Amino acid sequence: MDIFDNTILCNKCNVKMQKAKFVKNRFLFRAMVCPKCNKKLIHPVDEQEYNKFINLRNKEFNVKMRLVGNSYAVSIPKEIVSFMSEQEKIMDNMVRLCFEEMGRVSLNFGKIKKEI
Numbered sequence: 001m002d003i004f005d006n007t008i009l010c011n012k013c014n015v016k017m018q019k020a021k022f023v024k025n026r027f028l029f030r031a032m033v034c035p036k037c038n039k040k041l042i043h044p045v046d047e048q049e050y051n052k053f054i055n056l057r058n059k060e061f062n063v064k065m066r067l068v069g070n071s072y073a074v075s076i077p078k079e080i081v082s083f084m085s086e087q088e089k090i091m092d093n094m095v096r097l098c099f100e101e102m103g104r105v106s107l108n109f110g111k112i113k114k115e116i
Contacts, residue, residue, distance in 0.1 A: 004043060010034035017041065027053065056083055076107075084109060 008017045017032035020040075027050050030043040061077045096108040 004030060004032060008032050008041065010037060010039055012039060013037050024050070025053070052083060056080060 004019060009015065010017055013034055013036040015034055015036045017034050017039075020031045020033045022029050022031060027046070029046045029050070032041040033039070056079065059079075061080075063075050063077065066073050098106045098108070100106050
């Protein structure tokens, strides 16, 4: 049973709060919102996961770049991969690599759409 399956009253207005969802930094948060004073109560599990993300995002990892055949390989720290929601599906799957600007490369682990 989820905590948000119960009736929650706003501690300011004593009015029944309503379920809502919102997105921040590509994270979907479940929340309860008071229709009278608009006070938000974020689901504790979602808030905890978001805080883990913020802590990882603020970390800086030093990794080695290695020559493998005719390509270079960079290891991704396990801490980052473990955090990602579909870690089992990531291994051996294709990722999108983009050269964004001078000195910056990005990896996209989302679904890759085939271009026709």
